[in-house]
Amino acid sequence: DAGITQSPRHKVTETGTPVTLRCHQTENHRYMYWYRQDPGHGLRLIHYSYGVKDTDKGEVSDGYSVSRSKTEDFLLTLESATSSQTSVYFCAISATGGNVGNTEAFFGQGTRLTVV
C-alpha cells in the first residue's frame, strides 16, 4: 500500500466547532487531494494541492480550507462544522509523470466524521 496515513480515522464533533483532518504521506508525491463521500454517492473533490503552498478548489470547496506547508502533509479544515459536513473524507496522492494524468493516484483509508 502507498504510504498514506489519515488521522483521525473517526471523529465526532459538535456543530460550530473547528475540525482539522490530516493526511500524511511518505512517498514524496507532488499532488495531494481531499475528497468527501456521502452515502450512496461517488467521491467529490474538495481541494487539491500541486505542491507546497500551492492549492486549488475542487467542486465542493465551500466551508473547507486547506494548507500544505510541507510536501508530506495536507490538512483539511472545517472552520465551523455543520451537519451537512458529516461524511467520509478520503485523501489521495499522486506523483508527476511524463504526461499530465499519467500517474496513478493512491487513496488513504478514510476519516469518518460525524457532526452532531
Place this chain on the structure above:
Amino acid sequence: DAKTTQPPSMDCAEGRAANLPCNHSTISGNEYVYWYRQIHSQGPQYIIHGLKNNETNEMASLIITEDRKSSTLILPHATLRDTAVYYCIVRGGAAGNKLTFGGGTRVLVKP
C-alpha cells in the same frame, strides 16, 4: 472535463470473466482512461489505466476502442472478493491531474 457513462449495476458469476463497459465519447486526445474500485467503504483502489493501447496487469485488462470513445474493463476470473463499485474516470489534458468520480458500476459476483 470528459464525462463517463457506466451502467449502475451488473452481476457476474464467480470464475467467469466480468466485462465492465464505459462510454467516454467526449474524451480528448491527451486524456487517460482510469479504472478504480471501492470495496465497502474502503479507499478507492487503483486497477489500471491507458491512453489508447490495450493494457493488462495482474488485476485486469483494459480494452480501449480505436476511436477512444469507449472502453471495457475485464476481470478475467471474477471472485467473490471482486464485489465492489467500479469507477471509470477520464483524467489528464486540460483538467490536469484531478480525478473526477461518477456514479460507477456496482458489481456483484455471485457464487
